[in-house]
Amino acid sequence: METPSSVLFVCRHNAIRSPMAAAIARHVAPHVYVRSAGVEHGEPDPFAVAVLAESGIDISHRTPRTLDELADTSFDLIVTLAPEAHHHVLELARTQSFDVEYWPTLDPSVTHGSRAQILESYRACRDALDKQVRERFAR
Structure with a gap:
């Protein structure tokens, strides 16, 4: 599979999964x-910031944005991480030219329990995204 020169990661709120995937991708590639x-x-999600900081990646100053707020929408590849994002991007693909990949990724924000349990859920998400990225x- 060819490595694209540009990629956009999309999730529902641009608070956890897509910023984590993007930060990891910038670090790896x-x-x-x-x-x-x-x-x-x-x-912004403080748990996402915390678990990426554990990996030496700082996203503390980023601001979530929507697809509509992007100045540049010409990407070789769009990776969707949530069902609602995938459906939305497939609609865009009807009028624009880019490849779409769907990486189903669980939303760690739905985890309930202690702070340690919640952080474990976020770490699992980070680690799964790191592996996929x-x-x-x-290279």
């Missing part, structure tokens, strides 16, 4: 132009 967006506007984009 600096030769690829990477952005992230959500179908709906979200708020490395398999897809690392």
Whole structure:
């Protein structure tokens, strides 16, 4: 599979999954132009910031954005991480030219329990995304 020169990661709120995937991709594949967006506007997630910081990746200053807020929408590949994002992007693909890949990724924000249990859920999401990003984009 050919490595694209540009990729957009999309989830529902651009608060957890897509920013995590994008940050990991920037770290693993600096030769690829990477952005992230959500179908709906979200708020920064402190657990996502914390688990990426554990891996040496800082996303503390990023601001969630929607697909509509992107200045540049010409990507070789759009990776969707949530069902609602996938459906939305498939609609866009009817009028624009880009490849779409769906990576079903569980939303760790639905986890209930102690702080430690919630962090474990976020770490599992981070680790799953890290594995997929490395398999897809690392040279």
